[in-house]
Amino acid sequence: MSFDVGLGRCAALTDDSVTVxxxxxxxxxxxPLEPWRRPGTSLLKFDRRLCSTERxxxxxQETYINSASLRRKAIGSLDLDGSGxxxxxxxxxxxxxxxxxxxxPAPKPKPGRRR
Numbered sequence: 001m002s003f004d005v006g007l008g009r010c011a012a013l014t015d016d017s018v019t020v021x022x023x024x025x026x027x028x029x030x031x032p033l034e035p036w037r038r039p040g041t042s043l044l045k046f047d048r049r050l051c052s053t054e055r056x057x058x059x060x061q062e063t064y065i066n067s068a069s070l071r072r073k074a075i076g077s078l079d080l081d082g083s084g085x086x087x088x089x090x091x092x093x094x095x096x097x098x099x100x101x102x103x104x105p106a107p108k109p110k111p112g113r114r115r
Contacts, residue, residue: 004052004064005095011043013059019045020063022078029094030078046076046092070096 007026012019022042027034051057052064074092079085 002066002068004055004066005070006062006064007044007095008063010057010059010061010063012045013057014048016048017045018048018051018057018063019043021082026095027078027080029097030088030090031080034080041082043079043082044076044090045079045087046074050074050092065092065095067096 008020008022010018011021020043022044024042026044027042046065048057050065050069052066055062055064057063070093076090076092077087078090079087
């Protein structure tokens with residue numbers, strides 16, 4: 001089953017890559033012992049082809065990656081403190097650790113015709 005995973009707000013967008021301001025909860029998946037940082041400080045840059053086709057990336061909007069893209073080798077670079085100088089290569093498959101898709105909402109019944 002494929003589903004989209006929200007990562008954070010899109011900070012930069014090119015034809016080839018996307019840079020997202022990460023929530024500190026995602027940063028902890030790579031660096032569990034790293035002290036807390038303000039949300040949106042850390043920047044993750046990755047291949048744009050990993051993004052959801054149903055919800056393509058847009059500047060300053062939530063960015064979604066399709067879970068199927070994360071099941072194969074997917075890497076990105078993480079700028080932990082947002083300075084632009086400190087980039088670490090990370091395995092994006094870690095994002096799926098502990099993530100369970102929400103069930104689809106039940107269909108709404110159609111109003112019946114009265115005779």
